[in-house]
Structure formats: C-alpha cells, structure tokens
Amino acid sequence: MKAIRIGLLGAGTVAGGVVKVLERNRAEIQRRAGRGIDVAAVAARDLAKARRSLGDAVALTDDFDALVRRADIDIVVELIGGTSRARELVLAAIAAGKPVVTANKALLAIHGTEIFAAARERGVAVGFEAAVAGGIPIIKTLREGLAANHIGWIAGIINGTTNFILSEMRSKGLDFAAVLAEAQRLGYAEADPSFDIEGIDAAHKATIMSAIAFGTPVQFERAHVEGIAGLQAADIRYAEQLGYRIKLLGITKRREDAQGATVGIELRVHPTLIPAKRLIANVEGAMNAVVVHGDAVGSTLHYGKGAGAEPTGSAVVADLMDVTRLITADPDHRVPALAFQPHALAATPVLAIDETITAFYLRLRVADEAGVLADITRILAEHSISIDAVLQRESGEGERQTDLVILTHDTLEGRMRAALAKMQALGSVLAPIVRIRKEELA
C-alpha cells in the first residue's frame, strides 16, 4: 500500500526530530503501521537555514498556505508554534480536509475548542500527543488507557526548565537567579525564559489535561498561574527539614459536592511542597512526570523526557501512525495485537542465558588469609571479566573467614559461569558463591 505523505509546517528543532525519527525507523514504522510515512515537503521561512538543518533529502517550500492545501498531502504537521499564524494554518488544513498533528500546547489551550469543533465538522482527526509532556504518551494514557476511570486529579511536573532550576536550587543551595543564569548557559533555559519560569507553559499543558480528564472545553483563561521566580533557597531548605520537596506542579482536580456531583474544577500551576517520599518528588533535572489519580486504578505515574527534538518527535510520529490507521479503511490497519503487522513479525530468537550480557554481584565466603583476592581476581581476568568494585568486610575478632563482595562490569553469562566454577573450586572459598545479576538501566 502506498505510503502516507505528510507536510511539515516549520523547520525548527522538533521538525528536525520528526524527520530524523521517520527516516531512521522507517522500516519499523511500516512494520507497525502497515504503511510507510513519507515527508512530502517542509514549509520554512528561512529556506537556507532549513536546508542546513534538515539536509538535502527533504523538499522545502516557503509557501505555508499552499502546503496545507496540496492534494498530494495526507496529513499536515504544525510545528511553527505561536497562536496566530498557527491557528490560521491549522484551520486552513482542516478546511482542506487534512488531519492535523501538532505539538503546539499554547494553540490548543487557547483555541482548542474552535479547532476541535472545526475538525469534527470536517470529519478529520487532530493529534496532539506532543503538546503535553513531550515523549510521555500522557494524552493517550488519559484518553484511552485510563478511560474506564472517574479521574479525581492530575498533578504533573510538565516543564523541564523549571524542574531543572528547582533541582539545582535544592542540590546546590543556590537562589533562583544564580541557577537561572547557569541554566541559560547550559541551554536548559531560553534567553527569554518567561513562558517557562512564570508557569505559562505548564498552564497550557495542565489546561489540555484538565479538559481531557474531566470532559470540559479548554479553559486556559481561568487557570491560576504562579511561577518560580520568587522562590528562595531558605524555603527549599525548610521544606526539606520537614520532609518535603518543592516542585512546580500543574494541578487539576475535580471538586464534588456531598452527593458526588462535580461542582467545579481546580486548574492551577504553582510551586508546591510535596512529600519527599513520593516518586514524583524524586523526578530531577529536566525530566517530566505526571501522576493521574483514577477511582478504579488508583495513582499511576508516567515519567520521561518532556522536551527535545526526538522525544517530542516520538510523540508526533506516534500521532502520525494513529492517524494513518484512522484514514486507512482496510481493517488490517487496526492496531495489531502484537504491535507489528502479522506478516511483519520476525523470527528473532531468544538467546540462551549463557549468551546474555549483564554485570554481576558476587559474594564469596572466603578464608581470611593472604592471596585469596589475588586468586579470585586472576580467575576473573582469565575469563575477560573486569571488576567494577570490591567490598571486603573486616573479619571479626577471632573469625577466620569473611565475606568478599565483588561487582563486575558487563560480561557474557557463559563466561561468568565458567569463572564461577573455577572460583568455587578454590580451597579458600568456603561456601557456595552467591551471584546476582546487575543492571544499570541507564
């Protein structure tokens, strides 16, 4: 079946990510979606700059209005940002009968009601997974994965810049201004960071999640928004002494009366103390995380990169695959049970355990005498297993044996098995060696 053809509006960071992901994972995307996805053209204001950043393979145009109407384009991807020109182009694409995928949170938080109504009128889909929490599929999770739930509240770290700044303020004990300057130097904060630090970006995202969770139109104009510029290092310290961390959260809550009827919604962004023991309190740096509380499921947490070219590209391309399925009538283009099209399954074998690669933790009960460690490290070296750390417990008064703990670097399990047999045979090893695998999950 012929590939889906998309038109990209904008040639910035996210557009670069989308083009790269579509290109690199081309075969895999086709194996999953049943059709390839091709970039037909990219509209950019500065064609020379776009050519430099996107490479030679992509067709460029500076005529945005023509691109959204081109008959050979199946889906329009809006990545120019802002709410004025983006609104015009998205509405023009919809009017031309094109499904739209967008990463534009401001556009949807402010003009979502108009855009979704136009899309429904015209019978086209609007995908916006990338608009909230970047690579974390939180829109799909709220809209489909947790759809059985009466949702009580959502609280999210949904702005990486401010979370990076708060993490640094806490770990280094610095005040806001000092950390902001550092964040700008490192590229974690923009030259004009006001949208981020004033909480507006987070409020756009919270607005969208609120509408989806509670079944209301978007109500950005009623959101309460406070940023982090006023936070002082002293308060972060006091909060810590009391067992709390301070995070900039986007929060939306259902408020019910005594009979359980929904009477209102809280929608607010502000610095918030949260118990340090909560998983979300330990989300550091520029990462995002969203906690959703549903009546059936309880609390779930969804964590990942909230920004960046490829994480955002991951969400845009997932939307493109969903829309591809929608506009492909063939029932074979439903989501396949095993994620890949049945004819595209591969017979890749599961490796025998001896062929797997992990690091190891070893604990040896050894005689407390000279040369034991030398014997053991020699055996590991002979099997090309390198050592990461050694922990030798001091033997107690009068004890003549002790525990020797070794962490290794990654190795083939088969090698470790052979080395273990050799070590176990040493006279100085007094008990069965304990071995537990170790993964860095980095």
Place this chain on the structure above:
Amino acid sequence: MKAIRIGLLGAGTVAGGVVKVLERNRAEIQRRAGRGIDVAAVAARDLAKARRSLGDAVALTDDFDALVRRADIDIVVELIGGTSRARELVLAAIAAGKPVVTANKALLAIHGTEIFAAARERGVAVGFEAAVAGGIPIIKTLREGLAANHIGWIAGIINGTTNFILSEMRSKGLDFAAVLAEAQRLGYAEADPSFDIEGIDAAHKATIMSAIAFGTPVQFERAHVEGIAGLQAADIRYAEQLGYRIKLLGITKRREDAQGATVGIELRVHPTLIPAKRLIANVEGAMNAVVVHGDAVGSTLHYGKGAGAEPTGSAVVADLMDVTRLITADPDHRVPALAFQPHALAATPVLAIDETITAFYLRLRVADEAGVLADITRILAEHSISIDAVLQRESGEGERQTDLVILTHDTLEGRMRAALAKMQALGSVLAPIVRIRKEELA
C-alpha cells in the same frame, strides 16, 4: 445507540472489579465511548458463590460454552485464568466471531501465537491490557504511544507479591522465609505462592512485552526464569552499601551486531541489582513499574498498581472501550479529541483560586519575643485553619528576629488569604510572609 453487551467468563476477583467499574462509571464510560457497555451475563462454576460476590443485578449461567456463542453478546471477557479451558473458550469465542478481552497472561504467553492467528483469521480483536502490570496501560503505551521508537530494552517490576517481599526484606532486614509468611498473612501472597516467587508470573508478562516491543511471536518457552526464594538478607545489605537495591525484574533486550542488525533477544526474569538512585529502584510494596528504553524517547517509566480487582478492572474496561470503538462503524466513535464525545462535554467551571483547597507552607520573619506564636495561631484558628507542623528556628547569638515555619492542613485559599492579611498586619511580623501551597498527592 444501543449498548454493547458483554459476556464474562469467570466470577472471581477481577470479574467483580469489572462489574463494579462498569456500573459505577456507567455514565462516564458512555460519555467517552459513545455507547454504554452492559454485562449481559456472567458464567461461573459456583453460581451461589457468584451470586454472593456479584450481587443480584447480574445474570448468571454455568454454561460457559453457550455463553461464548450467544448471538446477543458482542464481546467475550475471559477471566477464568489457566491455560487449558481458557484456551478452548477463547478460541470458541473467536470462532463464533466475538472479539475477546482477557487478563490471562499465562494463556497469551504460552498460546498467544495460536490465539492471535485465529483472531486475525476471523477478523476479531483480542484485547489484553490487563494481562501485564494490571492498571498501568503498558500494552497501549508500547503498542501505540511509543510506536515511533526502535525499542532497545524493557525492564519491569511486574509482580507485586515479590516486590512486596523484597521491600520488606530490605526495610526490616529479614530473610525471605520470614517475610513470605507475613505476606501470606496479609494477603499479599497466595497460599501457594510459587507462580509469583519463582518468577513465572513475571516471565509470562515479560514474554508478552518482549513480543510487542520487538515484533516477534511469543517465546515463553525460551525465557530464563529465576525467583527470589534464594535471596539472603546479607546480600540486600551489601547491595545497599554499594548503592544498589535488589528487585525482581522482568527484562527483555534487543541484541544487535556491529552493523545494527538485530541478532537476538534477551528474555529473562531474575533478582537484579539496580542503582538505588533510579526511580524504579524506589518502587516499594506491591506496586509495579516498567521502564521502556526507545531510541527517540529515551527512557520512560510507567508506574501503578499491578493487581487487584479494580486496577485490573480498569484495564479490562479500557480494552472493552477500545473494542467498542472498533466494532462501531460510525466515525463518531473514534477516540474523541478531548476524550469525551463532543456532545457529552460538560460546562463544569474552573473554580476561582480563592475557592481551591490546598494545605500551605508559611514562613514568617518574626520578632523573637513572647506571644508571637500565640498571635499567629489565634489568627489561623479564627479562620478555621488548622496547623499540621511548626518549625521555629532558634535565633542566633544577639539576633532579635527568627524564622517561623508553619505547615497547615487543607483549607480554602480564600480563608488563607484573609488570615495572611491579618498576620502580615501584626507588628511582630517583620517581612512579607512567604506562602507556598502543599499537596500530599496521596
């Protein structure tokens, strides 16, 4: 449009959760899916027991074979567990042209290839979100949300019983046997816990995730499985000293050659040391969490309840809603942009910030003199704001002012605003009061 009618096979814990969620969230499910979902009948072996646990409203039958073929039933939900009778009934339902939703991980890990082939042949869907990690929508996340990614590896805490035991072993310093007995007493472990503690349950789930991630048939028979019965408290302690925690992980990894071609898959369940600083290392008790590493998105983590009547029911009902959309030709039954059907949006207002309810952190710079705390607590009491904790810094040598930090319980923001104005007017309050909202996120 008339409601979808489902037939439930089995009347155990999960069936109870499904019935309860469908009943309690009936209106909301219809607002999202565009159609109601009714339980047409439940098949149970012990009808009297099923009547007691499911109540009077549900039609019961003991004829499982008839139920899967009944013309008035649109979707069959398999909740009996096991791999023999469940396989027969699922295949019979598929043969009768019924879509199937199942929570049965063993069935799919072992007979998935046969079942998915039969479903494809007959053109019906098989939903199995509930089979892995209970209420966490990890199947949808892997299959759709992260579909743009070339997945490198998945590592998950996907068995609550063993994670509860390991958490207790670590926090109490006890050995496996002692904690297992306690877990059985508390209902966290079954009388015969072997499927859990030997890692078999986790291996079923890892097998399913592996197939979806890498596009292969299910290969449970090739999984390497080790449980936690051999773990000793000493090793948990040593691991901690080295900066690691020990978790039972289900792991599946892609192995590529130097050219990037996939040459094999690792599929294994075993106790694993992981760095204590990783979010997943801090998943405690019976909770589940899955980390997915994709080339575009990086690492994402998905956390929630992995078992229990309603968390599992949440996943079963989400599948029922997906299947409902699939078998309803009307394009209005696509996933709506704002999660709810456009005509079912509610005009629920966002509350003014004064109407929102949170707890507060207050920091007051006060004169170090008698009566200050009394004045402040009196003002809070007059506004019906109760105090959770007070932290008073000792003033330094010769200092005549100090910081007073107060945590309050939940209150209306309007009340706090009024109280703050009164406190700020006190002569003993020497600087603008810092107030930061606090949320327990419990």
